[in-house]
Amino acid sequence: MNYVLLGKRIRDERLMQRLTLEKLAERTDKSINFIGQIERGEGKPSLETLVDIANALGVTVDSLLYDNINANDNSISKEVLSLITSFDDRGKRFILDVVKRYKYFHDINNQ
Structure with missing residues (x-):
């Protein structure tokens, strides 16, 4: 999980709705400091x-995690490539x- 991307998505959504940190903290019953840490990628x-954050912003959790889904796909590819390049x-x-x-068996089973 890339918490920096998650925090950025939350912050962008909050700012787009013209909400202050204080207002989001109030809506989620969390401290302003904790919401700030989450937005900076420091809080998990x-x-x-x-x-709670998704509900307070009126968005889905998947929309907040969207960047992480793409980031995880990329990190898996990088890890596979890194391992393979180390082989003889x-x-x-x-x-x-x-x-x-x-791939052959996957293609056969998905026809």
């Missing part, structure tokens, strides 16, 4: 807090074979 909100040619061929077999 619980699921309950995230739902034999290891890379093995991984390529596994991926081709996975």
